[in-house]
Amino acid sequence: xxxxxxxxxxxxxxxxxxxxxxxxxxxxxxxxxxxxxxxxxxxxxxxxxxxxxxxxxxxxxxxxxxxxxxxxxxxxxxxxxxxxxxxxxxxxxx
Amino acid sequence: xxxxxxxxxxxxxxxxxxxxxxxxxxxxxxxxxxxxxxxxxxxxxxxxxxxxxxxxxxxxxxxxxxxxxxxxxxxxxxxxxxxxxxxxxxxxxxxxxxxxxxxxxxxxxxxxxxxxxxxxxxxxxxxxxxxxxxxxxxxxxxxxxxxxxxxxxxxxxxxxxxxxxxxxxxxxxxxxxxxxxxxxxxxxxxxxxxxxxxxxxxxxxxxxxxxxxxxxx
Numbered sequence: 001x002x003x004x005x006x007x008x009x010x011x012x013x014x015x016x017x018x019x020x021x022x023x024x025x026x027x028x029x030x031x032x033x034x035x036x037x038x039x040x041x042x043x044x045x046x047x048x049x050x051x052x053x054x055x056x057x058x059x060x061x062x063x064x065x066x067x068x069x070x071x072x073x074x075x076x077x078x079x080x081x082x083x084x085x086x087x088x089x090x091x092x093x094x
Numbered sequence: 095x096x097x098x099x100x101x102x103x104x105x106x107x108x109x110x111x112x113x114x115x116x117x118x119x120x121x122x123x124x125x126x127x128x129x130x131x132x133x134x135x136x137x138x139x140x141x142x143x144x145x146x147x148x149x150x151x152x153x154x155x156x157x158x159x160x161x162x163x164x165x166x167x168x169x170x171x172x173x174x175x176x177x178x179x180x181x182x183x184x185x186x187x188x189x190x191x192x193x194x195x196x197x198x199x200x201x202x203x204x205x206x207x208x209x210x211x212x213x214x215x216x217x218x219x220x221x222x223x224x225x226x227x228x229x230x231x232x233x234x235x236x237x238x239x240x241x242x243x244x245x246x247x248x249x250x251x252x253x254x255x256x257x258x259x260x261x262x263x264x265x266x267x268x269x270x271x272x273x274x275x276x277x278x279x280x281x282x283x284x285x286x287x288x289x290x291x292x293x294x295x296x297x298x299x300x301x302x303x304x305x306x307x308x309x310x311x
Binding site for chain 1: 122124129130132198
């Protein structure tokens with residue numbers, strides 16, 4: 001189980017975030033984002049690949065990097081080993 | 095004169111200046127103004143969730159969203175309600191009206207953003223935001239503001255027209271006349287010198303007089 005990220009500016013540590021819930025599980029959109037960054041990619045490419053707006057991707061990067069699931073890499077971002085493991089734990093819904 | 099209305103010290107944001115920064119909880123997670131950098135943003139407030147005029151506006155903005163998307167514009171709503179209220183309301187709108195709300199809604203319970211943007215009009219309500227709308231450009235500059243009272247729902251086609259006008263201005267360095275719509279002729283900015291005025295008369299525009307020239311774009 002992943003450590004749950006603490007929401008910015010909030011004292012409610014058990015609150016669900018957009019990408020990671022209070023149980024430390026990632027959301028479906030977070031899984032899609034992480035899957036789009038298995039190879040380092042600029043955020044615009046991640047947005048295009050996931051179909052999510054760029055503002056959602058930027059917001060997600062703060063959460064995912066705080067939880068150790070994504071890191072900046074060159075001109076883009078990349079899913080960490082912890083992030084890869086998180087993807088495998090989430091049903092794809094397919 | 096005694097009006098019974100308490101003045102506050104909150105000033106309105108200014109056109110042409112950077113839009114006030116924020117970091118807020120929304121129905122799409124924690125968002126900052128800078129997350130929208132590179133896109134146009136229409137930030138709009140409504141008085142309260144689960145109210146009829148606001149519901150018609152949310153449906154109208156949701157229906158406008160695809161046209162705005164084509165123009166590189168994101169939408170973001172705001173009211174002094176909780177995220178839980180927002181979530182319940184947008185789900186209720188989808189259930190009752192068949193319209194999915196595609197944009198985030200800011201939960202501004204502490205009125206932080208409402209105060210920064212001058213969205214609360216104490217003469218109307220001290221606990222609700224009025225129907226305020228701010229157009230912020232891709233560089234974070236506040237380009238337009240529209241204020242409507244609690245009682246009057248907004249015209250979303252006017253919002254689209256405003257976006258088209260601002261983008262035409264940026265693209266062509268022109269101004270737009272009253273009731274302009276895409277395809278209409280635009281206003282060529284008037285010259286600022288007597289020499290320029292002389293030259294304008296020969297410039298080949300559709301010119302009524304030295305200060306009034308139009309052209310197609």
